[in-house]
Amino acid sequence: MLPEPPLPLSPHDVEVPPEVSALEADLDSTSAALVTGGNQSPSLEDPAAQSAQLPSTQHAVLTTSKNSFGVFRLYDEGSIPSVNDPKDQSWADPLPPPQLEECVSQLSPSFINPFHPYLNESSWQIGDWYWNQGAQKSKQNFKSLVEIITSANFQPEDLYHTKWAAIDCQLGSLGAVHDPPQTTPMTPDFEEWQVEDGGWMWRTMTISVPFPQHFLHPGPRDYISNFYCRSLLSIIREALSDPTRCKSFRFEPYSLRWNRSCEVDDIGIYGELFSSQAFIAAHCNLQDAQLDPTSCMLPQRIVAIMFWSDTTQLTAFRDAKLWPLYVYFGNELKYQHCTPTANLCSHAAYFQTVHVSFFAVIRI
């Protein structure tokens, strides 16, 4: 079960994220609650103070105004998200807007039939019954079919000219639009798997196995294994060359804080990796290194790699298994990470293990 995102803060906040709008307004007006880094530097002896500010004494901190829940952000003034940054709804509405309508309308600009690609409601109902109500038909399915064809809206003549194979083909191509191969390089599709330029490489791994004296053939012996992997940098390039995905990439961290009232100290809120202490510290260290006048003047940003691996049993009755290495980016929303249709997970490698048969052949 996928974790559910938190509820939106309020209808007003969902429409216009208060932080982003307030931040943009503050940048233009004089009402910016700008706190210089000198007198707000965190004290290492005081954990509360340390967590309350960005962990750098070199950087001024830009505080956004509080929303109705008392939540606000602290940005490093030197690295504020650019103006064309995404309408950041990371905690107002974490789910990306559904893109189904957009994709459909791109495919069929003259799209006026709500049952597209079916021609009419009757054929859509039959198609829906066939595809969406289970592969194995049951009495319940039979009952629902009878209900469809006996309903007042059902017109048998509507089915006469329906080209089922063509519609199924169209449905299949719709699915391909939602799963573009460039974002899911390893699809179950055999042809996609074989794409040479997909960035995947066959490597040969050789390790030396020192067989002990009591073996039939003692001494070192090479064990050779294949290794199927991608370059990690190519995964980063692929992700960031996509304009849509790049827009939702958070390069600039912030500290998310909550302050219920003026009388009490504000409290840090755990959330995304790009608002974590580790990310902020890495980001600030990077910006400090850039203060050197001889260094590169390009914006220097962290790309947070999150690995994940799990051995996967492929079949129910055999022992075929894979050991994939997955890559997520911590610069993207965690709620998007758990949205399968967002295609944010990349496969980086398939680990190999030592085959027992190698030992069985040359054992005593």
Added chain:
Amino acid sequence: MEHAGGDKLPGDPLFTHCHRELFHAQWKDLLDNEFIHAYKHGMVFVCGDNIKRRLFPQIFTYSADYPEKCVHTISLSLPTEVWL
């Protein structure tokens, strides 16, 4: 090697050694020189928003279940500057 016919060889030091060596070799291939260079000096890239940035890939997390975690913690001994 009386366990050789089985799927696993628990406790066999030679098998553990091979498993670790192969795992190391594969990670060494993943964290290749190109990656290490980008890790230390950044990678200049024009992103999809047409902004040129110097990107520093850094590894923040590695999630695995318990058996794999044992493998990683026992057998990973990469240079410390690579791991946060």
